[in-house]
Amino acid sequence: MLEEKFNKAKTILEQYNQTHLLSQYEKLDNEKKEYLLNQIISIDFDLINNLYEQTKKENKSKTDRIEPISYIEKEKLSEEEKEKYFKVGVDEIKQEKLAVVTMAGGQGTRLRA
Secondary structure (H helix, E strand, O other), X not given: OHHHHHHHHHHHHHHOOOHHHHOOHHHOOHHHHHHHHHHHHHOOHHHHHHHHHHHOOXXXXXXXXXXXXXXXXXXXXXXXXXXXXXXXXXXXXXXXXXXXXXXXXXXXXXXXX
């Protein structure tokens, strides 16, 4: 059974030039070998390839834009202002709008630390 799975996994990996994933296979015990083979067999390599190819396509959307935003310190906002911004966010989500913002103040504030 293990040999059958190995052959199946190897065939899959050969199709996608990923045989290096089996480079340490012989050093594993049977339990770990089976776990690795099950993982390899369950991977949807076609999906991964398709997603990767999508990253190479140019975005032709006219509405997408990257622009700086103004700076607001959350700690300095009143409860009313916090509620206002919360409602704005909820309204935007309901309208199926999307924005991506990365905060990096260096104080772990994104992690609530």
